[in-house]
Amino acid sequence: MSSDTGRGAKADRIRHLLETEGPAVEANTLGFNQGRYDSVADLEDYEALKAEARAIKEDAIERLPELLEELRETVEENGGTVYLADDAADANRYIRELASENEAERVVKSKSMTSEELEVNEALEADGVDVVETDLGEWVLQVADEAPSHIVAPAIHKSREEIARLFNAEFDPEEPLETAEELTMFAREQLGELIREADIGMTGANFITADSGTIMLVTSEGNARKSAVVPDTHVAVAGLEKVVPSVEDLAPFIELIGRSGTGQDITSYISLLTPPVDSPVVDFDDPDVAFADREDDRDFHLVLIDNGRLELREDDQLRETLYCIRCSACANTCGNFQSVGGHAFGGETYSGGIATGWEAGVHGYESAAEFNDLCTGCSRCVEACPVEIDIPWINTVVRDRLNRGGEDGQFDFLYDELVPDEESGGPALQKRLFGNYETLAKLGSATAPVSNWMAGLGPVRTLMERTVGVDSRRPLPAFQRETLRNWHEKRGSRVSAADANREVVLYPDVYTNYIDVDRGKAAVRVLEALNVHVRVPDVPGSGRAPLSQGMIATADEKASRVYAALAEHVDAGRDVVVIEPSDLAMFRNEYEKLLPEQSFERLSDVSYEVLEYVYGLLENGADPTALRTDGPELAYHSHCQQRTLGLDAYTRAVFDELEYDVLESEVECCGMAGSFGYKEQYYELSMDVGERLAEQFTTPEASDRLVVASGTSCEDQLDDLLARDAVHPVEVLDPRSRHH
Ligand code: SF4
Numbered sequence: 001m002s003s004d005t006g007r008g009a010k011a012d013r014i015r016h017l018l019e020t021e022g023p024a025v026e027a028n029t030l031g032f033n034q035g036r037y038d039s040v041a042d043l044e045d046y047e048a049l050k051a052e053a054r055a056i057k058e059d060a061i062e063r064l065p066e067l068l069e070e071l072r073e074t075v076e077e078n079g080g081t082v083y084l085a086d087d088a089a090d091a092n093r094y095i096r097e098l099a100s101e102n103e104a105e106r107v108v109k110s111k112s113m114t115s116e117e118l119e120v121n122e123a124l125e126a127d128g129v130d131v132v133e134t135d136l137g138e139w140v141l142q143v144a145d146e147a148p149s150h151i152v153a154p155a156i157h158k159s160r161e162e163i164a165r166l167f168n169a170e171f172d173p174e175e176p177l178e179t180a181e182e183l184t185m186f187a188r189e190q191l192g193e194l195i196r197e198a199d200i201g202m203t204g205a206n207f208i209t210a211d212s213g214t215i216m217l218v219t220s221e222g223n224a225r226k227s228a229v230v231p232d233t234h235v236a237v238a239g240l241e242k243v244v245p246s247v248e249d250l251a252p253f254i255e256l257i258g259r260s261g262t263g264q265d266i267t268s269y270i271s272l273l274t275p276p277v278d279s280p281v282v283d284f285d286d287p288d289v290a291f292a293d294r295e296d297d298r299d300f301h302l303v304l305i306d307n308g309r310l311e312l313r314e315d316d317q318l319r320e321t322l323y324c325i326r327c328s329a330c331a332n333t334c335g336n337f338q339s340v341g342g343h344a345f346g347g348e349t350y351s352g353g354i355a356t357g358w359e360a361g362v363h364g365y366e367s368a369a370e371f372n373d374l375c376t377g378c379s380r381c382v383e384a385c386p387v388e389i390d391i392p393w394i395n396t397v398v399r400d401r402l403n404r405g406g407e408d409g410q411f412d413f414l415y416d417e418l419v420p421d422e423e424s425g426g427p428a429l430q431k432r433l434f435g436n437y438e439t440l441a442k443l444g445s446a447t448a449p450v451s452n453w454m455a456g457l458g459p460v461r462t463l464m465e466r467t468v469g470v471d472s473r474r475p476l477p478a479f480q481r482e483t484l485r486n487w488h489e490k491r492g493s494r495v496s497a498a499d500a501n502r503e504v505v506l507y508p509d510v511y512t513n514y515i516d517v518d519r520g521k522a523a524v525r526v527l528e529a530l531n532v533h534v535r536v537p538d539v540p541g542s543g544r545a546p547l548s549q550g551m552i553a554t555a556d557e558k559a560s561r562v563y564a565a566l567a568e569h570v571d572a573g574r575d576v577v578v579i580e581p582s583d584l585a586m587f588r589n590e591y592e593k594l595l596p597e598q599s600f601e602r603l604s605d606v607s608y609e610v611l612e613y614v615y616g617l618l619e620n621g622a623d624p625t626a627l628r629t630d631g632p633e634l635a636y637h638s639h640c641q642q643r644t645l646g647l648d649a650y651t652r653a654v655f656d657e658l659e660y661d662v663l664e665s666e667v668e669c670c671g672m673a674g675s676f677g678y679k680e681q682y683y684e685l686s687m688d689v690g691e692r693l694a695e696q697f698t699t700p701e702a703s704d705r706l707v708v709a710s711g712t713s714c715e716d717q718l719d720d721l722l723a724r725d726a727v728h729p730v731e732v733l734d735p736r737s738r739h740h
Pocket of ligand 1: 391
């Protein structure tokens with residue numbers, strides 16, 4: 001399949017999911033995500049709780065071999081058996097033999113992603129065993145013969161109406177089922193019968209404690225404890241990363257798991273079982289026997305699965321994956337996931353942001369390749385993750401590794417000169433082009449306006465779409481002949497260093513320097529109005545563009561060059577002011593992985609987002625009336641990475657101080673995400689995500705306001721969605737601003 005055919009097929013699949021499953025997924029994930037915000041707000045110290053949870057997981061994975069040994073001893077002392085399975089086939093063989101020894105005809109299961117990973121249902125069914133899922137969502141999918149689309153709420157893509165149609169067609173009840181209550185009651189009765197007659201109960205485990213062999217199970221319906229204790233044989237399957245040292249370690253996870261996933265302060269059922277449990281086995285055919293007289297001859301098997309996990313543990317870049325408690329917050333908070341769900345944003349088993357790590361670890365890179373690009377690196381999931389996993393970095397590392405086993409593009413020869421990157425493998429041409437955007441921008445600016453005219457020609461757009469997959473429906477940004485640096489060099493500084501309160505370097509990011517030069521000029525004027533001496537030196541792109549394409553070596557080289565260019569200014573005590581939040585996020589976050597520790601700290605300590613800097617100046621006595629204070633009413637959208645860095649509050653505070661009337665978007669991500677929205681295969685998804693923002697800014701209250709956005713991508717996306725010009729906040733404050 002040629003790459004343009006592949007892109008077309010991907011676009012078709014995404015379009016189909018947007019139309020069929022998108023509405024239900026959106027409604028549910030948005031609900032979960034808002035629930036998370038509301039629920040964690042009640043915690044006294046959410047950040048401390050997350051740090052505690054993180055520390056427990058770090059320690060447990062570090063000490064895993066020792067904990068596994070302790071757990072084996074404990075479970076055996078309790079009367080159970082532990083089997084450590086190398087892979088899915090090994091685990092399935094063990095479970096099948098167990099079913100055969102027990103002459104089991106039926107196995108009832110509670111929800112377990114690990115059992116999905118094993119495909120244990122299929123393995124048992126091949127032996128003629130009836131396997132019944134007892135979680136409501138999983139049962140719906142079993143009846144519908146579909147795969148889960150979410151790791152916590154597997155049938156999230158199905159509406160109540162669809163489920164009612166499914167049940168009515170499949171079971172032909174006396175009265176057609178309609179309401180949620182009717183459907184639930186029906187399922188409860190059916191499943192109750194099936195559990196009573198089961199020979200083996202299978203559960204997963206959210207956590208297992210090495211000190212006591214206690215299994216913690218978190219469910220919404222209480223089906224796990226029924227599955228575990230009604231049959232006399234209990235099999236628990238779990239990835240070996242689920243082991244934590246002690247029962248005390250469960251406390252922070254009990255607080256966090258429900259809040260993070262579904263927004264519940266506490267999950268409906270939290271079961272702590274130490275199997276084999278003491279309660280007698282109930283014989284439903286002989287209900288008159290007193291409990292005291294019943295047998296309690298129970299059998300328990302703990303099947304711990306490696307299946308690539310021990311290798312993940314040795315992988316410095318992907319090890320964090322094993323800290324994941326599968327809460328689903330990273331899926332619920334992700335704009336792309338909210339639109340398409342796990343049937344697009346997922347691999348063979350796992351879905352959502354962290355799925356790339358899981359799929360690469362347990363099923364291999366091919367499975368991760370299917371959906372890895374759907375992570376745009378917006379970073380909203382990072383603060384949502386209760387164990388503080390840097391999920392975008394995991395996605396970037398996997399993308400980089402996929403690139404290195406990458407394809408040879410048939411059109412590479414057209415672009416080889418244009419894409420002078422550091423990549424030794426073969427990233428797809430589309431990735432190389434967007435990863436080297438700085439080179440294109442330099443060339444486009446040097447040859448403007450001819451470059452803009454040419455890029456706008458129909459045949460050129462068609463060629464671009466065909467060769468590199470730049471969607472022809474997306475307007476291209478216009479390059480400016482006069483760059484910000486040229487302008488500033490000609491104009492000179494209006495506040496001398498000797499007279500200034502502060503000296504700064506304004507970082508000329510690629511977009512500001514070559515395309516949106518106006519926002520750079522506005523930033524210079526705003527800073528000068530507050531008595532700051534501004535320099536605009538020659539500094540390369542931050543490496544954000546190549547990093548977003550998984551080109552880590554190229555980003556690494558850029559980071560070193562940026563530091564080399566800025567070091568003399570840092571030495572001289574100048575602050576570094578950054579307009580583009582995604583570049584500032586590089587300086588403050590990703591450079592920690594790309595630069596020596598000391599260099600990273602020196603640069604990140606003196607780098608500020610421009611409105612953060614303005615806020616600081618005003619707080620320290622600068623005169624606010626030097627800025628434009630009579631501007632129009634605003635509709636403001638902050639940038640995703642700006643939110644993750646906690647900087648959106650500064651823009652709000654500055655607008656408040658200057659008494660602007662601001663309506664702020666509640667949408668976390670505009671959907672554009674740098675190059676993502678330009679890509680042919682993702683254009684419609686990008687617009688669908690953006691639609692949530694557009695809806696808010698086209699209400700009667702917002703439609704006459706000046707649209708303001710802090711990021712390049714957000715500005716472009718809002719321009720396209722609203723057909724209204726969006727500007728950066730610093731352009732509103734510019735004393736020479738004419739925006740109204
Ligand atoms: S990576 Fe974090 S947010 Fe995502 S499922 Fe795992 S624990 Fe939850």
